[in-house]
Amino acid sequence: MFRISDVPIDADLLSKELINSRAGAFVCFEGRVRNHNDGCEVVSLKYEVYEGLAVKEGGRIIEEAKEKYDVLEVVGVHRQGHLEIGDIAVWVGVIAEHRGSAFEACRFVIDEIKHRLPVWKKEHYMHKESKWVNCSENHGH
Amino acid sequence: MFRISDVPIDADLLSKELINSRAGAFVCFEGRVRNHNDGCEVVSLKYEVYEGLAVKEGGRIIEEAKEKYDVLEVVGVHRQGHLEIGDIAVWVGVIAEHRGSAFEACRFVIDEIKHRLPVWKKEHYMHKESKWVNCSENHGH
Amino acid sequence: MKEPKELNIHYYAVLREKAGKTEEDIESFASTPLELYKDLAGKYGFPLDARSIRVSINEEFQSMDTALCSGDCVIFIPPVAGG
């Protein structure tokens, strides 16, 4: 299950989707908005999401995780819109019989989300102009 | 912070102890009571804890994690007493600036807890006599 | 004689800001997303080199060398930054 959310992510509610009496391990990851990035003070940020493709690609990532690791269930959610410091940007939860595969699958899903999901982040800073992360003219040079 | 709890572990409440505006990553692990172990149907279990030493040793594990990994805060709690299927037996939460160290520290803490904490588990089964896990006469043979 | 294709283009992030719109219908003689991107980058002053751009056609990732067809919905994907 992968979703894009316009409203604050409720981690407690999401973890209730991951209940199974065979599960001995639950691992979750929350990506939160930090107050700094690359040495700049961040005050807030905006996530813009190409929702149709993001939902498809997120679903594919979760299916890949289920094929690759011995897990019972995987849930992922990414926020879009305006976020403040401390808000949850992305949430991934995994249940498995044993902890090894739960940790590995959770790590796999968040790594793939960061690389593959069509999501863009505009950071608003205290002391300089707002910027689309990774989208400056000199990116990669 | 490491604690032993006589009452059900409230994961949502614990995660609220891990709030820091520098944190970009929160990782948590829940160990839950499974309905089976080693092919036997488990109906419930009891954790007996040598509390004085467990609190000391758990605290040492958390200090080791903080020295070894670049994390902001670590919280761990282990239940004692009678638990039912699905109940949380142990909870570990970590916040860090980046996800890599949060995942690694969380994994380290739960692995060390399993090896080092003076905690014993008696499983009650559907179809055979209750047993202290790891404490049979033939253990390790 | 070569006819122009009718394409629906959506813009996101820095491309949306530069184009000043979220989407548009255009007629184009571009045969691939790569050609199309270069045309649009010239028109709107997109800051990103085509080498850092990926493309989605009809809601699936495709190569920048795919042949475009009339009716395609084309979305250029700047470097992502989710999570």
Add this chain to the structure above:
Amino acid sequence: MKEPKELNIHYYAVLREKAGKTEEDIESFASTPLELYKDLAGKYGFPLDARSIRVSINEEFQSMDTALCSGDCVIFIPPVAGG
């Protein structure tokens, strides 16, 4: 002449069940936890070999060859199973 040591022993898990008590004060001539464990295992029929047992003295893990002193609180640690 060798005098017995006064020791406080606590029992956990399978040892508690076999001893039928959570703790007791005893007098013992055992010079190490290893000797003490063997004495108690004989008395109570503990199912675990001394090689699988660790020991805590005064709330710290110690070697099974540590010298015992009068007044020590000794707790034998069967193989753990937390988490």
